[in-house]
Amino acid sequence: MGVLNRLIANRKQLQRQAEALLDRHGDKVVGGIDKAARAADTQTGGKHHDKIDKAATKARTYVEGRRRPPGGGR
Numbered sequence: 790m791g792v793l794n795r796l797i798a799n800r801k802q803l804q805r806q807a808e809a810l811l812d813r814h815g816d817k818v819v820g821g822i823d824k825a826a827r828a829a830d831t832q833t834g835g836k837h838h839d840k841i842d843k844a845a846t847k848a849r850t851y852v853e854g855r856r857r858p859p860g861g862g863r
Contacts, residue, residue: 808855815856822848 796803811818826845830838 811852811855815852818852819849822852 826841829841
């Protein structure tokens, strides 16, 4: 069984693990998104600032929407 087939077979378990990590470390993920956006903006000399900012905003919104409140479920 190839790697892709194993990922597909275990997607529910992987999804639960990813959500648990996001719940515990969502603030670090958001910080990483911001750091990556700043690095990309610097590397491009600000040429693509609007696109980078838009992508980072969408990523932050997604992450913050996926996080569960502490001690609560969905």
